[in-house]
Amino acid sequence: MIVFFKMIVFFKENAMPANRRPTRLKSRPPVPIRKLTEEMMWSLWRAFALVAAIELDVFTRIDAGKTTAREIAEDAGADEAAMRRLLDALVALGYLRRVKDRYALEALAKTCLVRGGDLYMEGAAMIARGLTMGWMQLAEVVRTGKPAVQENSEARARQFFPVLVRSLFPANYTAARAAAASLARDRRHPIASILDVAAGSGAWSIPFAERFPKARVTVLDFPEVTPIAREYATAHGVAERYEFLEGNLRETDFGRDCRDLVILGHIVHSEGPEWGRRLIEKSAAALRKGGTLMIAEMVPNDARTGPAPEMLFSLNMLIHTGEGDVFTMADYRKWLRAAGLGNVRTLKTAAAPSPLIFATK
Ligand SMILES: C[S@@+](CC[C@H](N)C(=O)[O-])C[C@H]1O[C@@H](n2cnc3c(N)ncnc32)[C@H](O)[C@@H]1O
Structure with a gap:
């Protein structure tokens, strides 16, 4: 709710001047608009889905034999329906595969995201989260140098x-x-x-x-x-x-x-x-x-x-x-x-x- 309120204030404060308001589109857009959606939304969301999965230790739990959404959610102390959504998104991102209702690890997840493995990327989620806080301030960094x-x-x-x-x-x-x-x-x-x-x-x-x-x-x-x-x-x-x-x-x-x-x-x-x-x-x-x-x-x-x-x-x-x-x-x-x-x-x-x-x- 607070975040939503802050967004409204932000949009009001940053409203476009009248001469920059959108005009009617005269022809088909000649630019790859999808690139903007991809970079401003989907690439961030990919990272956050992965961070959440690591924080919930989803990959380690699957490796240990918990392979349905219910088993994984129970083991992680999480909500089953929400966990299923996350798991299916991880299938779409190529970290998991699913056969009927059972999830399995793809090779990259098995090698680098299972706790205790030789090439476990320990602390990666914490680092991603920490660096994100700095990146949120990039405009201010550029303003001040x-x-x-x-x-x-x-x-x-x-x-x-x-x-x-x-x-x-x-x-x-x-x-x-x-x-x-x-x-x-x-x-x-x-x-x-x-x-x-x-x-x-x-x-x-x-x-x-x-x-x-x-x-x-x-x-x-x-x-x-x-x-x-x-x-x-x-x-x-x-x-x-x-x-x-x-x-x-x-x-x-x-x-x-x-x-x-x-x-x-x-x-x-x-x-x-x-x-x-x-x-x-x-x-x-x-x-x-x-x-x-x-x-x-x-x-x-x-x-x-x-x-x-x-x-x-x-x-x-x-x-x-x-x-x-x-x-x-x-x-x-x-x-x-x-x-x-x-x-x-x-x-x-x-x-x-x-x-x-x-x-x-
Ligand atoms: C980005 S990490 C790289 C670590 C390792 N070389 C690698 O590539 O995986 C930078 C490393 O430099 C060390 N480091 C940074 N500044 C240092 C300094 N002034 N004196 C000694 N070590 C320093 C950090 O503690 C850290 O281990």
Whole structure:
């Protein structure tokens, strides 16, 4: 009721001036109107249906053998008819299938949305809900040029990142497996020493530790996050080769000429252009001759006109950070060259929207 009242006030306050009122349509609309409905309604609703299903743990319940709307609703303490509507919508969205009155998981839901699974996207609903609150304020952010919330301020980061990094694990681990396979083919010498900067769950380094059994990995992150990397490294049987450096990456010494691989996984964007460039410089200095820097990022085209996920990510940074943004391949090439790295190359993987970037010292 309150929401409805607020909407009426909003519409009154934002009423169109008389010269902008709708006129009679003279011909068939020449534009794809459906795109607007799709983007302003359906794509948001898709996300919220999924968030609700995760919050009600629908996928885990189905995996555990509750397969009718009644069983799932009872198990979740939910209303049966309402649950049936949600389940049928999830069938339409491709997460479930239904035979008569029994629901089953499609492969993506089975792999990533069942609690306890290897690639469970833990915390994803909480992150989606949290980020949505910032996105609701985008117009105001653009008006003022100030972020809605600064998730990378140290105090907030320490609460936000422990949840975020778990939700990122499945996609980043999958992309990193492809990266490790590619680097194993490229390199003449095995990788012995890895620095995973802003490691989060360790998603980017764990596949390298798995592929190079002698490799030792140093994880750098806040003390609230390193236990998560330890947990995932333990689950993958590589924790005894991990060590944990806790602190702020801006103040931490990365060492010199001592690493075969330095990983910057989804950290340059939130650091912004100045600290991002410095981070690349510090990482390059830490590499041995012949060592590799790997950067995982959202990278738009050089004109910054697309692809859409990368440009939307740029807005996400505008909303949630002070200086964060996405940077182009031209930016990365310039920073990598200035840091003394060459042989810049990219690797497209199925799990990440943008290609991974590699450069050699
Ligand atoms: C977007 S997450 C990426 C995590 C991981 N690399 C991945 O891609 O899955 C950013 C990570 O950087 C860490 N981080 C951000 N700012 C940091 C800082 N100033 N010092 C140390 N770690 C930081 C966060 O705690 C978080 O783990």
